[in-house]
Amino acid sequence: MRLEGKIAIVTGGARGLGEEMAKLFASEGATVIAADMSDLTYEQENVEGYKLNVTDTENCKELFNYVLEKHGKIDILVNNAGITRDGLTRKMTDEMWDLVIDVNLKGVFNLTKHVGPQMMQQGSGSIINISSIVGEYGNIGQANYAATKAGVIGLTKTWAKEFSRKGAAVRVNAITPGYTMTDILKTVPQDLLDKFAKQxxxxxxGQPEEIAKAALFLASEDASYVTGHTLSVNGGMRL
Known part of the structure; x- marks a missing residue:
């Protein structure tokens, strides 16, 4: 029970990586608010769904206030919500670019701007930002996605410095998953999946639970001396 008594927010918590992290955190003793635009697709003790659009600054503030009023603290924040709108740069529309930037980058900022200072005030906390291998190495047809996920790594390093001021034990880390078998990959042709696996x-x-276990490590006291770090969980993949 590595998260006994902890209060956690997981964005994008209705399915995929967010679902796995929410369920694993709850099984380890945490009370989890799984925030998502969609309803939860599962039932798990100590996991509560909350409708959230991370691009809506007021909605993010409402969630922050709701959790603080109900539980009195926030110990863990996982910024997991994200989307893709892929296309070669010459074919990428303004709408494709703006939407991915808003969700994947601004969405991470919108909630952390409230939670980070609160954690600093309470003297402790763990923020985990879900980036991507694409943010480390880039990928053809994903200029918008790569830009946001690289930006998330920059935010991670900045916030690790900013929120630990005055001796606060607030840790901020990023995870960069490789290709992981979530719903997004179910639409990818098998020959491409086989190619990715060979790389x-x-x-x-990867499997979603393997990313969730990495997040559990960073959320727990097992990682009490780890901050400002980017943890690659990609099976040794290089794009």
């Missing part, structure tokens, strides 16, 4: 040292794609 990893372990010869396979």
């Amino acid at each position: 990893t040292m372990l010869g396979r794609l």
Whole structure:
């Protein structure tokens, strides 16, 4: 029970990586608010759904106030909500660019701008930003996505410095998953999935629970001396 008594917010918590993290955190003793635009697709003790659009600054403030009023603290924040709108740069529309920037980058900022200072005031907390291997190495047809996920790494390093001022034990880290078998990949042709798997040292794609376990480590006291770090969970993949 590594998260006994902890209060956690997981954005994008209705399915995929967010679902796995919310369920694992709850099984380890945390009370989890799984914030998402969609309803939860599962039932788990100590996991509460909350309708959230991370691009809506007022909605993010409302969630922050709701959790603080109900639970009195926020110990863990996982900024997981994200989307893709892929296309070669010459074909990428303003709408494709703006939407990905708003969700994947501004959406991370909108909630953390409230939670980070609160954690600093209470003297402790763990913020985990879900980036991507694409943010580290880039990828053809994903200029917008790569820009946001690289930006998330920059935010992580900045916030690790900013929120630990005055001795506050607030840790901020990022996870960069490789290709992981979530719903997004279910639309990818099998021959491409096989190609991605061969590009990893372990010869396979990741599973959502493997990313969730990395997040559990960073959320727990097992990672009490880890901050400002980017944890690559990609099976040894290089794009």
